[in-house]
Amino acid sequence: AAADKGGWSSFMAKEISEEPEAVANTILGRTRDGQVVIPELDGLDDLFAGIQRVIIVACGTAAYAGMVGKYAIEQWARVPVDVELAHEFRYRDPVIGADTLVVSISQSGETMDTLMAVKYARERGARTLSICNTQGATIPRESDAIVYTHAGPEVAVASTKAFVAQITALYLLGLHVGRVRGTVGATEAAQHVLELESIPDKIRRILSNEQERIEQFAHWMADTRSVLFLGRHVGYPIALEGALKLKELAYIHAEGFAAGELKHGPIALIEPGQPVFVIVPSPRESAELQKKVVSNIEEIRARGARVIAIAEEGDAAVLPYADEVLHIPLAGPLFEPLLAVVPLHIFAMGLSMAKGLDVDQPRNLAKSVTVE
Numbered sequence: 001a002a003a004d005k006g007g008w009s010s011f012m013a014k015e016i017s018e019e020p021e022a023v024a025n026t027i028l029g030r031t032r033d034g035q036v037v038i039p040e041l042d043g044l045d046d047l048f049a050g051i052q053r054v055i056i057v058a059c060g061t062a063a064y065a066g067m068v069g070k071y072a073i074e075q076w077a078r079v080p081v082d083v084e085l086a087h088e089f090r091y092r093d094p095v096i097g098a099d100t101l102v103v104s105i106s107q108s109g110e111t112m113d114t115l116m117a118v119k120y121a122r123e124r125g126a127r128t129l130s131i132c133n134t135q136g137a138t139i140p141r142e143s144d145a146i147v148y149t150h151a152g153p154e155v156a157v158a159s160t161k162a163f164v165a166q167i168t169a170l171y172l173l174g175l176h177v178g179r180v181r182g183t184v185g186a187t188e189a190a191q192h193v194l195e196l197e198s199i200p201d202k203i204r205r206i207l208s209n210e211q212e213r214i215e216q217f218a219h220w221m222a223d224t225r226s227v228l229f230l231g232r233h234v235g236y237p238i239a240l241e242g243a244l245k246l247k248e249l250a251y252i253h254a255e256g257f258a259a260g261e262l263k264h265g266p267i268a269l270i271e272p273g274q275p276v277f278v279i280v281p282s283p284r285e286s287a288e289l290q291k292k293v294v295s296n297i298e299e300i301r302a303r304g305a306r307v308i309a310i311a312e313e314g315d316a317a318v319l320p321y322a323d324e325v326l327h328i329p330l331a332g333p334l335f336e337p338l339l340a341v342v343p344l345h346i347f348a349m350g351l352s353m354a355k356g357l358d359v360d361q362p363r364n365l366a367k368s369v370t371v372e
């Protein structure tokens with residue numbers, strides 16, 4: 001029964017349409033009187049108060065969710081966070097111990113590399129917390145604590161709705177740990193909770209206002225051979241995710257870059273007609289970063305790039321330079337990734353469909369990789 005497309009053309013189309021619920025259901029039951037309350041983490045306050053560092057381990061899309069989470073957890077809980085690909089982590093004798101919290105992120109809960117990283121961390125005395133979308137899976141069973149994402153079953157091989165649910169869970173965790181450590185006040189936490197609770201409706205707005213237009217672009221771009229993605233701060237992991245999704249679904253060469261790296265190499269790739277998606281930081285979050293990214297757009301545009309900007313509604317600064325602007329609703333500091341990723345998921349799916357590919361079962365990939 002779970003494997004029913006319910007009238008959608010693909011599981012992926014259905015799962016992207018469920019991104020609002022994936023966020024909403026992950027928040028559900030985890031707030032009270034405007035504050036984050038995570039019943040699963042009862043009794044762990046001493047652990048959260050005492051940790052000296054957090055290491056997030058994951059693979060693929062889940063690792064990009066981890067990179068987004070790093071910004072929020074460091075900001076709110078004032079604890080250093082590293083993000084590592086699970087398969088790299090356990091083969092390099094990492095510095096970990098009882099004061100380390102290793103947070104694994106996995107949709108399936110069965111990814112072998114991530115499971116082995118968790119076991120490795122435990123053997124070395126670290127505490128482990130699993131963010132997982134599958135009840136009773138192996139990784140949560142091997143962990144000290146579990147925060148389930150409630151995205152619902154994800155069938156399409158490439159992950160979409162689980163990604164926004166993972167970011168949501170990391171944000172709830174960051175706020176919770178920040179409250180325990182006294183690094184975020186009740187008033188501030190309440191504002192972030194409100195912001196998080198407003199995200200599902202904002203995703204719905206993107207789906208209803210922009211989905212058709214994005215699919216239209218994808219159609220026009222069906223013979224594109226390479227696409228670049230630029231982002232900065234929390235937009236950087238979103239650029240990586242946009243590129244990964246395009247490789248997975250449309251078999252197109254795609255790369256994501258930190259916008260600040262442009263002048264250190266990637267700008268050499270720009271030639272006339274090169275499509276570049278640019279995730280523009282909110283000017284309200286950081287006018288300085290927004291200006292820098294707008295000047296990146298000018299630089300690549302001057303070299304002939306075709307720029308598709310993802311920018312906040314009302315951000316007029318990008319209009320003169322971008323070929324196309326995809327608007328996302330206003331969101332509070334740090335929350336933009338939950339919105340900016342939605343057009344990129346739609347675009348990758350649209351391009352795959354325009355090329356007549358199997359969007360749910362891309363060649364050579366498996367939903368969960370249970371071998372090392």
Ligand code: G6P
Binds near residue numbers: 105106107367368
């Ligand atoms: C596979 C899937 C990806 C997913 C990755 C991690 O490669 O194709 O979509 O991001 O595994 O999966 P997990 O279940 O651990 O989140």
